[in-house]
Amino acid sequence: MNKNEIRIFAPATIANISCGFDVLGLALEAVGDEMVVRKTSEKGIKITKLTGQDLPTETLQNVAGVAGLALLAASEYDGGFEIEIYKKIKAGSGIGSSAASSAGAVWAMNALLGNPFSKLELVKFAMEGERLASGVAHADNVAPALFGGFTLVRSYQPLDIINIPTPPALYATVIHPQIEVKTSDSRRILKTNISLEDGIKQWGNVGGLIAGLFTNDYDLIGRSLVDHIVEPIRSILIPGFDKVKEDALEAGALGCGISGSGPSIFALSEGEDIARSVAEAMKKVYQKIGVDNDVHVSKINTEGIKIL
Amino acid sequence: MNKNEIRIFAPATIANISCGFDVLGLALEAVGDEMVVRKTSEKGIKITKLTGQDLPTETLQNVAGVAGLALLAASEYDGGFEIEIYKKIKAGSGIGSSAASSAGAVWAMNALLGNPFSKLELVKFAMEGERLASGVAHADNVAPALFGGFTLVRSYQPLDIINIPTPPALYATVIHPQIEVKTSDSRRILKTNISLEDGIKQWGNVGGLIAGLFTNDYDLIGRSLVDHIVEPIRSILIPGFDKVKEDALEAGALGCGISGSGPSIFALSEGEDIARSVAEAMKKVYQKIGVDNDVHVSKINTEGIKIL
Numbered sequence: 192m193n194k195n196e197i198r199i200f201a202p203a204t205i206a207n208i209s210c211g212f213d214v215l216g217l218a219l220e221a222v223g224d225e226m227v228v229r230k231t232s233e234k235g236i237k238i239t240k241l242t243g244q245d246l247p248t249e250t251l252q253n254v255a256g257v258a259g260l261a262l263l264a265a266s267e268y269d270g271g272f273e274i275e276i277y278k279k280i281k282a283g284s285g286i287g288s289s290a291a292s293s294a295g296a297v298w299a300m301n302a303l304l305g306n307p308f309s310k311l312e313l314v315k316f317a318m319e320g321e322r323l324a325s326g327v328a329h330a331d332n333v334a335p336a337l338f339g340g341f342t343l344v345r346s347y348q349p350l351d352i353i354n355i356p357t358p359p360a361l362y363a364t365v366i367h368p369q370i371e372v373k374t375s376d377s378r379r380i381l382k383t384n385i386s387l388e389d390g391i392k393q394w395g396n397v398g399g400l401i402a403g404l405f406t407n408d409y410d411l412i413g414r415s416l417v418d419h420i421v422e423p424i425r426s427i428l429i430p431g432f433d434k435v436k437e438d439a440l441e442a443g444a445l446g447c448g449i450s451g452s453g454p455s456i457f458a459l460s461e462g463e464d465i466a467r468s469v470a471e472a473m474k475k476v477y478q479k480i481g482v483d484n485d486v487h488v489s490k491i492n493t494e495g496i497k498i499l
Numbered sequence: 500m501n502k503n504e505i506r507i508f509a510p511a512t513i514a515n516i517s518c519g520f521d522v523l524g525l526a527l528e529a530v531g532d533e534m535v536v537r538k539t540s541e542k543g544i545k546i547t548k549l550t551g552q553d554l555p556t557e558t559l560q561n562v563a564g565v566a567g568l569a570l571l572a573a574s575e576y577d578g579g580f581e582i583e584i585y586k587k588i589k590a591g592s593g594i595g596s597s598a599a600s601s602a603g604a605v606w607a608m609n610a611l612l613g614n615p616f617s618k619l620e621l622v623k624f625a626m627e628g629e630r631l632a633s634g635v636a637h638a639d640n641v642a643p644a645l646f647g648g649f650t651l652v653r654s655y656q657p658l659d660i661i662n663i664p665t666p667p668a669l670y671a672t673v674i675h676p677q678i679e680v681k682t683s684d685s686r687r688i689l690k691t692n693i694s695l696e697d698g699i700k701q702w703g704n705v706g707g708l709i710a711g712l713f714t715n716d717y718d719l720i721g722r723s724l725v726d727h728i729v730e731p732i733r734s735i736l737i738p739g740f741d742k743v744k745e746d747a748l749e750a751g752a753l754g755c756g757i758s759g760s761g762p763s764i765f766a767l768s769e770g771e772d773i774a775r776s777v778a779e780a781m782k783k784v785y786q787k788i789g790v791d792n793d794v795h796v797s798k799i800n801t802e803g804i805k806i807l
Binding site for chain 1: 518519520521523652653654659661663689691692693694695699700701702703704705706707708709710713719722723728
């Protein structure tokens with residue numbers, strides 16, 4: 192590695208953590224893409240390699256390309272970048288595949304330029320990649336990818352991202368049933384109105400979850416990992432969801448919900464042993480109904496993107 | 500004072516702290532009632548004295564009486580209690596007048612009985628007083644009165660109360676314009692549905708507020724003290740609200756909103772000096788439009804009810 196090239200790990204992320212729909216996300220340690228980014232004298236962004244997934248490599252069709260161009264447009268740097276993307280995260284799995292590429296690209300470019308941009312600015316650039324991927328420039332995956340740990344997107348206008356501490360024994364289990372749920376479909380079925388009563392429950396739980404994360408109160412985290420609003424609707428799109436959740440909780444998970452807009456399902460547990468039992472329980476459900484799946488057990492990644 | 504009698508301070512409280520509608524409250528130090536509670540061999544509860552406000556003293560018509568009966572019903576104690584109430588908090592002012600009496604009564608009775616009940620149980624008894632006062636057994640005033648500091652009512656079923664830390668330099672300013680707003684009216688004008696979009700903003704702000712309280716981040720507390728849902732509707736019932744809020748923020752308040760269901764308006768500030776400037780600014784608005792008012796500047800009371 193020289194100063195003109197960097198190899199990084201860009202983590203998978205869980206957005207829409209139960210009650211924290213659209214605001215709370217976290218970064219994973221055990222799952223993520225690798226990327227190589229290098230400076231070029233030629234202007235612009237080129238995706239020179241993309242393995243692991245069948246995704247477009249034209250700059251304007253690739254989330255890393257689009258996010259990178261947003262950074263370049265704001266930068267005084269006169270050259271360009273080449274990007275190699277080694278996808279390990281499956282596109283459409285609901286654990287921030289596009290966010291990893293978008294966030295990874297701008298993080299690496301920023302590092303190669305001597306870090307002229309803040310993490311908050313990088314989130315804004317990466318959000319342009321998210322806009323390409325889903326039509327909505329959301330921040331709830333790119334924020335944890337860039338900041339690490341748990342992140343709260345308190346507000347979009349202005350963009351305000353708050354890092355929330357991670358209890359040391361917290362582990363995530365994620366199962367990806369290999370069915371397709373499009374983010375756009377998953378967003379379309381949401382109601383535009385909710386009852387005030389459900390809203391109150393939801394922000395009570397968000398308050399409880401944040402308090403639990405600050406105080407390492409695993410039981411409070413578990414009690415707060417409830418979603419009265421989105422999960423009851425979206426879970427309909429995920430076969431086996433109710434049973435997976437039931438068995439995950441029975442296996443000891445603190446809470447369980449839809450990762451992002453699905454189809455992946457996540458659970459949080461206290462300690463790796465329980466997280467692994469939860470993984471087994473979740474896997475069994477999909478084996479029984481004959482749906483192929485990937486399972487990941489991971490510590491929460493408090494660092495975010497890192498150099499390899 | 501002997502072991503059969505106790506004199507206590509029962510604090511005023513602010514409920515519905517901006518984004519924390521129905522879930523977040525805090526206790527004040529500078530405003531509250533005094534109560535004397537004594538054991539009697541005669542069963543039941545008697546309100547033997549009530550000064551400062553024109554309120555019923557028949558046990559079943561008095562919130563302290565009703566809350567006290569709820570405790571007695573759950574207790575093995577064979578005697579009764581006499582209660583003297585010296586009201587300093589004006590009824591209907593929106594700073595937890597009924598909650599102070601309800602919570603004070605059960606706290607004192609519990610102390611005289613050797614504390615057989617937990618604070619959470621006391622909240623449940625005191626909620627019966629709130630049911631009498633407003634028709635709804637809400638906990639968002641009695642919880643901070645009993646626990647002190649900031650409290651989150653995460654859930655009602657089951658009742659789950661979380662104590663949130665208080666940043667040391669946080670002061671409250673409360674102005675009570677002497678107009679009548681009935682809690683029941685104030686509740687009736689609320690819409691039963693809200694937009695999902697507003698809900699997301701609200702729980703983003705609740706998350707930010709809780710995080711700010713844990714980290715003493717006054718700026719984040721200020722950014723999060725926003726209510727997109729209830730304040731725009733309820734503030735219509737409070738003449739001068741918009742101007743009071745504008746001038747409070749201009750005077751340096753971190754945030755400003757409706758206390759409880761009004762008509763009192765609260766502001767939170769970093770430091771007593773700013774809180775006093777905020778009080779002046781608020782007062783001027785009501786002087787100009789000719790509305791009598793009381794203003795209080797207070798540290799947050801982290802102790803709750805206490806023995807005098």
